[in-house]
Amino acid sequence: MPSPSTPLFRFGVVADPQYAALGPNLALDRYPAKSLAKLEEAIAEFNRHDLAFVVTLGDIIDGGWESFDLVLPVYETLRHARHFLLGNHDFAVAAEHLTKVANRVGMPSAYYDFAHAGYRFIALDGNEISLFAPPEGDPRRDDAKALMKALHDAGALNPHRWNASVSDAQYTWLAAKLQDAKAAGEKVIVMNHYPIFPENSHNAFDSDSMLALLAEHDHVVAYLSGHNHAGNFGVVDGIYFINFKGMVDTEDSNAYAIVSVYEDRLEIAGFGREESRVLALQALNETSGIF
Numbered sequence: 001m002p003s004p005s006t007p008l009f010r011f012g013v014v015a016d017p018q019y020a021a022l023g024p025n026l027a028l029d030r031y032p033a034k035s036l037a038k039l040e041e042a043i044a045e046f047n048r049h050d051l052a053f054v055v056t057l058g059d060i061i062d063g064g065w066e067s068f069d070l071v072l073p074v075y076e077t078l079r080h081a082r083h084f085l086l087g088n089h090d091f092a093v094a095a096e097h098l099t100k101v102a103n104r105v106g107m108p109s110a111y112y113d114f115a116h117a118g119y120r121f122i123a124l125d126g127n128e129i130s131l132f133a134p135p136e137g138d139p140r141r142d143d144a145k146a147l148m149k150a151l152h153d154a155g156a157l158n159p160h161r162w163n164a165s166v167s168d169a170q171y172t173w174l175a176a177k178l179q180d181a182k183a184a185g186e187k188v189i190v191m192n193h194y195p196i197f198p199e200n201s202h203n204a205f206d207s208d209s210m211l212a213l214l215a216e217h218d219h220v221v222a223y224l225s226g227h228n229h230a231g232n233f234g235v236v237d238g239i240y241f242i243n244f245k246g247m248v249d250t251e252d253s254n255a256y257a258i259v260s261v262y263e264d265r266l267e268i269a270g271f272g273r274e275e276s277r278v279l280a281l282q283a284l285n286e287t288s289g290i291f
Contacts, residue, residue: 007260007267008117012046012054012080014039014256015226016246018089019071020062030229030248032062036074038247042256043078045271049258051080052116055123057226057244058087058193060105065093068104085123086110087193087227088162091133098135111170113177119221119261120181122174124192126204130164140167147205157201163194165206171213178217188220195225195232197241202228214239221281222266231275240266245273 019035046054056075061067075082084105091098102110102125110125127133129147134140144164151159166174174190181188194204196211204210214220215237222240229246245255254272263281270276 007262008119009052010049010258010260011052012042012049012256012258013057013224013244014042014054014247015057015244016059016087016089016229016248017056017071018059018062018246018248020064020067021070022062024251028229029250030062030246031251032248034251035248036071038254039071039074040077041254042247042271043074045256046258047077047079051258053081053083054078055083055121055191055224056085057191057224058085058126059089059226059246059248060084060087061092062089062248063092065097065104072105083114083121083123085191085193085226086125086127086133088127088130088132088164091127091130095136098133111166111173115184115186117261118186120177120184120186120188122177122181122188122190124166124174124190125170126166126192126194127164128167128170129205131161133164144205151205157199158203158205158207160201163202163205165194165204166210171206171209175213178213178220182217182219186219188217189222189224190214190220191224193225194227195241195243196223197236198232198234200228200232200243211236222279231273233275233277240279242268242277245275249273 017035020032022032024031113122129144131144148159196207220239225243229249231245232243234241247255255274256271257274258269260267266279268277
């Protein structure tokens with residue numbers, strides 16, 4: 001049994017490298033062409049550690065199918081297993097490529113799960129109901145418009161065309177995976193490109209229903225996301241919500257992290273602009289609100 005000073009395992013996290021051979025977006029302080037060098041720097045650091053895997057929380061590219069040809073070889077230099085999620089910018093490609101993105105990145109499917117050392121990691125495809133991922137004419141685009149209108153009418157912060165949500169089928173799949181993990185005695189970390197808490201203009205359309213589902217399960221430890229490049233953090237219903245900062249932002253500074261999983265805590269070592277945190281697991285059910 002590992003001692004309190006020895007982690008069960010560690011894993012690396014990258015959010016929103018958003019690479020493309022494009023000039024900077026000065027209004028948003030984003031430098032997509034510089035993400036290759038930033039990713040190389042992060043992978044060099046990851047390769048110095050004993051990690052179970054490295055996860056990229058979506059927006060691998062800023063757009064353009066050809067961008068994958070340059071950024072994916074950088075990941076080949078990683079000596080650890082790698083897991084990808086997809087984000088909205090990964091679908092900023094020609095219409096004929098929309099259904100091929102997950103395959104191009106080498107994902108087993110657009111959403112999936114895997115187990116490691118008593119933990120179940122659930123990787124969601126938050127793009128299913130959106131104005132950008134489904135092909136033109138797909139009814140899911142109409143579903144996204146309806147969700148946006150309902151959110152707008154309710155005065156919500158997030159009815160924007162760059163946000164999205166999971167389908168009913170994926171929601172049902174998630175609920176089943178949470179039950180399976182509970183039956184297996186596994187703790188759960190959910191991962192999605194889109195945050196769902198704290199309330200923010202970048203949150204998924206289905207934040208309320210997702211929060212309600214996760215709140216039913218006391219074995220869910222954390223929810224990891226990207227998309228909101230400024231980052232965010234909160235805890236509600238005993239679950240930590242960690243929104244990692246975007247790698248693509250700023251001309252010179254990087255952002256990535258290594259998460260160490262202990263029996264009683266998560267320790268996040270932030271690099272560059274990413275914050276470091278120590279999150280005590282034994283206190284999860286005693287806390288509520290935003291830190």
